[in-house]
Amino acid sequence: MGRVFSDLRTAEYGASGHPEAPFRVLRTFERAKAAGHAPQLPSLTAGASDVVLLHGEGHLNSIRLGTFEDADTPMFARIADIALISLAGALSAADAAMKGEPSFSLMRPPGHHAGKERVAGFCYLNNLALAVARLQKAKPGLKVAVVDFDVHHGDGTESLLLGRENTSFLSLQQYPLYPGTGFESRGNCRNVPLEAGTDGDEWLSAFEPELHRLLEAKPDVLAVSAGFDAYKGDPIAGLKLDRATFKRIGGMLSQTKLPRFATLEGGYSEDLPLLVESFLDGFF
Numbered sequence: 658m659g660r661v662f663s664d665l666r667t668a669e670y671g672a673s674g675h676p677e678a679p680f681r682v683l684r685t686f687e688r689a690k691a692a693g694h695a696p697q698l699p700s701l702t703a704g705a706s707d708v709v710l711l712h713g714e715g716h717l718n719s720i721r722l723g724t725f726e727d728a729d730t731p732m733f734a735r736i737a738d739i740a741l742i743s744l745a746g747a748l749s750a751a752d753a754a755m756k757g758e759p760s761f762s763l764m765r766p767p768g769h770h771a772g773k774e775r776v777a778g779f780c781y782l783n784n785l786a787l788a789v790a791r792l793q794k795a796k797p798g799l800k801v802a803v804v805d806f807d808v809h810h811g812d813g814t815e816s817l818l819l820g821r822e823n824t825s826f827l828s829l830q831q832y833p834l835y836p837g838t839g840f841e842s843r844g845n846c847r848n849v850p851l852e853a854g855t856d857g858d859e860w861l862s863a864f865e866p867e868l869h870r871l872l873e874a875k876p877d878v879l880a881v882s883a884g885f886d887a888y889k890g891d892p893i894a895g896l897k898l899d900r901a902t903f904k905r906i907g908g909m910l911s912q913t914k915l916p917r918f919a920t921l922e923g924g925y926s927e928d929l930p931l932l933v934e935s936f937l938d939g940f941f
């Protein structure tokens with residue numbers, strides 16, 4: 658059981674030396690296939706009407722035209738189209754989850770740092786938050802719990818979901834670290850800062866009561882920003898989770914028995930394909 662959505666066109670951009678590189682999708686795609694999770698193309702498409710569910714009217718156009726500035730998040734040829742394919746993966750995963758199938762969107766660019774009018778931290782469109790908004794538009798009153806286990810704070814997601822009805826957000830992150838936020842909780846957004854060097858067992862001990870608390874609101878669906886850069890071998894951060902930790906995270910989310918979907922956020926180690934495979938072993 659479980660469905661993986663991917664599209665290898667999302668590997669068709671990159672800058673030399675940039676950690677958010679094509680191998681992330683290419684090699685993880687092959688590994689998922691070998692593990693029996695053959696990726697399929699998104700069942701839905703994404704367009705401007707999906708983007709404006711949470712982003713500003715001019716945001717997509719600024720990505721098309723390259724009229725944005727963020728040192729980590731460059732302009733690439735066709736990046737707006739590729740970002741829409743990545744968004745389509747998230748929308749499709751959310752749709753499949755509501756039909757009873759746990760799903761994972763294996764796409765790039767990632768999304769959780771993207772804000773209303775802002776590209777940031779390798780992210781152009783906030784795939785996960787937009788997928789949540791689309792579900793709630795189709796089904797008013799739907800309660801969604803968002804979990805972000807990327808090593809970086811999901812600041813874009815928080816900014817888009819802060820104060821949103823029927824929506825709660827939980828993010829665990831190394832602190833201090835990019836983007837410099839995520840130390841304090843506010844409103845419906847709960848943040849758990851963790852020191853550099855935190856290992857898998859310590860991470861799970863912090864996560865378990867927080868997940869329990871999140872479930873007290875009786876969500877109808879779980880939306881997961883799945884970043885794998887808290888891995889001990891990741892080149893850009895300092896937490897010490899191992900491969901087995903990601904399987905346990907997936908397992909704890911699966912034990913909720915809730916409709917659930919996840920999107921790929923960060924994770925820059927060569928071992929990313931194995932980490933995703935382990936997560937899916939638990940999550941599906």
Ligand SMILES: [Zn+2]
Nearest residue numbers: 807809886923
């Ligand atoms: Zn990250």
